[in-house]
Amino acid sequence: MQGVGFRPFVYGLATGLGLGGLVGNDADGVFAEVEGAPAAVAEFLQRLRRDAPPLARIERVTVTGLPPDGSRRFVIVASQAGQSRSALVAADSATCADCLAELNDPADRRFRYPFINCTNCGPRFTIVRDVPYDRPTTTMAGFAMCPACAAEYHDPGNRRFHAQPVCCPDCGPRLALTGPDGQPLGGGPADPVAAAARLLRRSLIVAVKGLGGYHLAVDAASERAAAALRARKHREDKPFAIMVPGLGAARRLCRLDAAAAALLASPRRPIVLAPRRDGARVAAAVAPGNRELGIMLPYTPLHHLLLAAVRRPVVLTSGNVSDEPIAYDDADALKRLGGIADAFLTHDRPIHIRTDDSVARAFRGRPVPVRRSRGYVPEPIRVRGGFPRHMLACGAELKNTFCVAKDGYAFVSHHIGDLENAETLRSFTEGIEHFMRLFDIQPRLVAHDLHPDYLSTKYALDLDGVDLLGVQHHHAHIASCLADNGVDGPVIGVAFDGTGYGADGTVWGGEFLVASLSGFERGGHLAPVPMPGGAAAIRAPWRMAAAYLDAAGMPDGGGLDVAARNAGHWDAVLALARRGVNSPQTSSAGRLFDAAAAILGVRDEISYEGQAAIEMEQLAAPGERSGYRAGIDQRRPFRVNGADLIAALAADLRRGTGRDVAAARFIGGVAALIEDGCVLARERTGLGTVALSGGVFQNQLLLHAAVDRLAARGFAVLLHSQVPCNDGGISLGQAAVAAARDRAAQPA
């Protein structure tokens, strides 16, 4: 990749060892010729890998002998025009230690300059407008370099050699603090950071322009500020993320193992979900009823300055109202956030592309992405076997990402969001065009979901002159897990999620697939139940409780509170379900969780996808190890009777078992049915590897229990580590399926 400082590094290494030669880059990556004493050449090769700059990624080094030509000088040769643009743009990267030291050095000319950056850090993806990656094609085009910056930019020995966003207080972007009307606040304070910090300490709301969009900031310990933010954002229940100045402060809020701490401090700087410490000083409105907090470290110089000035943790949540996409354009931000924020800490470096913060957690020592976006994108994912043709995969409907691919690489997009309003749809279509240009990809094959009503599907079907391939939703989930692990299959794929269009036109979501990249067979699934009222049942989990209690032989609700709470509509909903009126059959595991959550009194209605299951996980007693058991109907495909779990849950509650213990036993029961289903699938197929995918596996209690049970039965278990198990990973899965079919269709 360009802009990661590899050529200057090679230059410095070679000149330091007294070697002559050259370094440059072409379509295949970086090439270098070195000439000198054998010992120096050997050391060059050794340090090439060992000392490479932090953002460089070395896949392999190939060495070839050449006759010496007497070179004494070492030079960086110009990039060749017309070369492949396969991997030119890097991801945005957190401020490096060298820049941070300069930021805090009163003698440095960039002392306290909020836009300091170098070859090893700073904005990349979010400022790139076009290719080739060069200053005029970034949002830094309007800032002409001063002589001092230009000298650094042109000096191969300098840390800022060819760092496109290089700038300083004399020539670069400037900070401003404005009111909600866009006018400078208090006559334009000399130090906008200090002034913004004072507002935060007074419990006011400040919109802060970041790398990929605006955040809304408040003092994380202020009940008043957090409650006001929640009210003005109309964000009823979703937790807010918190930025803390450093790892020490992070450890005061959360319990961090080594993997979580490494993730938190990595240059990618995702929001890390980690167990909250008892007594952590965080306002109740920040993450109501949640045992985890989402925390992150500063990733821009502005964040570092602001956190140092506020001297306490700060909520930094996306700048939007409820479900809208995050604001990133200055005028739009004032319009949309003017009614929320008391002030705007902003600047004049435009953001080219809206990019949300990434979210991740550590699971047993490895990183698991929840949302893969800023800091990761557009870094390519290597896909084994490669792509015979240029390809586009359109992804799903919720948590959409798309993916373009060629040669050995898939470029999975930033988080686009839920494709249900005009603005996210525009992000989707413009994003695809942007990626096609950046990576020089003209798709010949386009993969899409089978759901005819997804806007991503409609987009694919509207394209001219391309081959189309529909990929079943849960097959795409399992394929994404296989591609994530560099495996072709076949495996036993357990795809548990909320909703996906089944190959038979019904709603799937609790699937045991015998799957490889190129195809799948439905080995088994949860026994279908009706979804009374269709989409209404997704918004109102108590409706699923009614359907599941009916399936468990308790049409009257078995004397449970959930029936009493919803007595007014219970019989009508049940009649709807039984007659099959607007009540499609579903094998969805998400809907089974919804039913249990409503029965447990967690919630009868939801305000965001997956909410009931997420809150049930918070309720569940972590120490409880047992699980309810579900029977399996052995026909082919086999059917696991989820209603058995509901019957056991109802009986347990009637016996007076605590809700926390019952919730844990239900989750343990889902893990047990996964174990039982996989054992049966192994008996039928001989396969010993299980891939777990689908949004339901974001449930940590379930994931731990399922992995333990499968391992105890001798299964090898594949999990995600590069793309999320939720629908954010679907586009990679679609691309991997399309590539496998394409490879199989081509003569060897």
Ligand SMILES: [Zn+2]
């Ligand atoms: Zn730096």
Ligand SMILES: [Zn+2]
């Ligand atoms: Zn300058």
